[in-house]
Amino acid sequence: MDNLLKPAAGFGLDFIQDLLGSWLKLDLTTLAAVLTIAGTISSTLQTLADISLTVYWWFVRFFTASISVPANDRLNREILNWVGSNVILRQNTRILTAGTEPIESDSWHSRGREERNDYQHERRIPITYLPTFGVTWFIHEGTLFMIKRIPTGRTFYRASSSFYSPDEFQDAPTGNEPLVVICLGRNVMPIKRFLDTCRDFAEKQREEFVTVRTAKRDMYGQDGWNSMVLRPVRPLETVHFDETTKAELVADITNYLDVKTRRFYAARGIPYRRGLLLYGPPGTGKTSLSLALAGHFGLELYLVHIPSIDEDKKLERLFASLPPRCIVLLEDIDAVGINKRNGTGDNSADEDDDGDDNNTKTFLSRRITLAGLLNVLDGVASQEGRIVLMTSNFADRLDRALIRPGRIDRQIFLGHISPRSAELMFLRMYASDENNSTISGSKSVAEEDLQKLADAFAANVPPDTLTPAQLQGYLLARRDIPRQAVEDISQFVKDETSRAEEAKAREKKAAERRKRRRLENKILRQVQRQIDDEEAGKTP
Numbered sequence: 001m002d003n004l005l006k007p008a009a010g011f012g013l014d015f016i017q018d019l020l021g022s023w024l025k026l027d028l029t030t031l032a033a034v035l036t037i038a039g040t041i042s043s044t045l046q047t048l049a050d051i052s053l054t055v056y057w058w059f060v061r062f063f064t065a066s067i068s069v070p071a072n073d074r075l076n077r078e079i080l081n082w083v084g085s086n087v088i089l090r091q092n093t094r095i096l097t098a099g100t101e102p103i104e105s106d107s108w109h110s111r112g113r114e115e116r117n118d119y120q121h122e123r124r125i126p127i128t129y130l131p132t133f134g135v136t137w138f139i140h141e142g143t144l145f146m147i148k149r150i151p152t153g154r155t156f157y158r159a160s161s162s163f164y165s166p167d168e169f170q171d172a173p174t175g176n177e178p179l180v181v182i183c184l185g186r187n188v189m190p191i192k193r194f195l196d197t198c199r200d201f202a203e204k205q206r207e208e209f210v211t212v213r214t215a216k217r218d219m220y221g222q223d224g225w226n227s228m229v230l231r232p233v234r235p236l237e238t239v240h241f242d243e244t245t246k247a248e249l250v251a252d253i254t255n256y257l258d259v260k261t262r263r264f265y266a267a268r269g270i271p272y273r274r275g276l277l278l279y280g281p282p283g284t285g286k287t288s289l290s291l292a293l294a295g296h297f298g299l300e301l302y303l304v305h306i307p308s309i310d311e312d313k314k315l316e317r318l319f320a321s322l323p324p325r326c327i328v329l330l331e332d333i334d335a336v337g338i339n340k341r342n343g344t345g346d347n348s349a350d351e352d353d354d355g356d357d358n359n360t361k362t363f364l365s366r367r368i369t370l371a372g373l374l375n376v377l378d379g380v381a382s383q384e385g386r387i388v389l390m391t392s393n394f395a396d397r398l399d400r401a402l403i404r405p406g407r408i409d410r411q412i413f414l415g416h417i418s419p420r421s422a423e424l425m426f427l428r429m430y431a432s433d434e435n436n437s438t439i440s441g442s443k444s445v446a447e448e449d450l451q452k453l454a455d456a457f458a459a460n461v462p463p464d465t466l467t468p469a470q471l472q473g474y475l476l477a478r479r480d481i482p483r484q485a486v487e488d489i490s491q492f493v494k495d496e497t498s499r500a501e502e503a504k505a506r507e508k509k510a511a512e513r514r515k516r517r518r519l520e521n522k523i524l525r526q527v528q529r530q531i532d533d534e535e536a537g538k539t540p
């Protein structure tokens, strides 16, 4: 058997040797030598890597101090913010993670977002950049620091890892990973100082910006407050409505946030919550006021656009993950009609009213029920210490169960602009600011002239005609020409009034049509029922 194989093996070896010799000009001995050297280099490199890793860990263990920060701690985000602004940007890092919102396949859901995807009607969501790092190094106050993101086990971005080290991409930064802050030396004091710096930085940002969080599904399909936008703080003075109501509102919230009030509630077993309803026509400042209040009280704003939430459970999950002190803004709670379907209110839900008088099922939107909303507002699981602001364009359509004291403690009406508010808005629009960046034309208007112009302007803005949004739009279109704004205002008021009257007449006609259609349907159904009854009577 061995003898039989020998020529074949010899033939094979000879053949390979010939091939290498004639084609590649290599003999087998050289090849073997090359392979041996390569193997030795590779194992040497591996050994060196192992040694350096061991040295690295010994070094970390004996010559550094470290502090870990859990994923869900606010400090974690504050560190990332600091690193993002001070290290990543300064070092002009080429590896960042950009994000806007996850793409969802659910068409109803996406439609809701298309309509109103972001705070204050912005359709385009700003891109947020997060530092992509496994480990980042920097020097702070003369000490060498290292921040390490601890992998959470979710791996992706592998496709891109062919170019960069897999470590860098294995765990895409969602901002929810625990961090370890390490510094050179055996003392944790530099780290503590660094953490203070991060907090001061965040504090300053909070003074200048309001953090607005909105509900978004994250990349793993989990609902949560996953989108964050920083909005510049809007001073309360720039939101015009009844000054006494404004002062009362601010006093009310100040009192509520006072630690003594919390103790008072706790001692008497009263749930420590505050609910406010901001209502009025569109463009009267409900959203602007909410933002201004959040800025004034230094609270984060958690925004829920009710019509885009499609199930009670989702709202429940969002409320369950609210921090203890914040403002929750529930926008457009009436948008699809918080009404009993057998109610008398003339609203959108009446359009498809099937006339079933016994149907008392209550709907907030496609799938959010009034019970679901009430449950998150005062259910056992709902967080104490927060302020819930609800906005509505049609307060009269709201269910009484929702607006009872305890759920809504104060109702604030934001209506059409008053002459006094028009004067203030005019002054604000044309007064020169620090950068003198307001308007070119108005620079020539002296202060006393500006006041005279504002008086003349306000005299031509009758109460209860224009919304603040309309007036703001008007002034913005004339931002360089204050005198022209005064001249044109009477005509603008006339035009807008007649337009509003036409719209009202159209709406009245449409409402009458709907009413007629409902009546016809009702009669038809009664007739059909009679016919059915008669037929049933005939049959034995």
Ligand SMILES: Nc1ncnc2c1ncn2[C@@H]1O[C@H](COP(=O)(O)OP(=O)(O)OP(=O)(O)O)[C@@H](O)[C@H]1O
Pocket: 120, 238, 239, 240, 241, 281, 282, 283, 284, 285, 286, 287, 288, 289, 393, 414, 468, 469, 470, 472
């Ligand atoms: N009372 C107000 N004072 C100053 N500006 C206002 C006021 N109301 C509205 N505006 C301006 O009009 C625009 C729209 O305001 P905002 O979105 O706050 O109104 P809204 O009542 O929430 O409207 P909607 O009911 O449509 O959501 C903003 O740019 C805001 O600056």
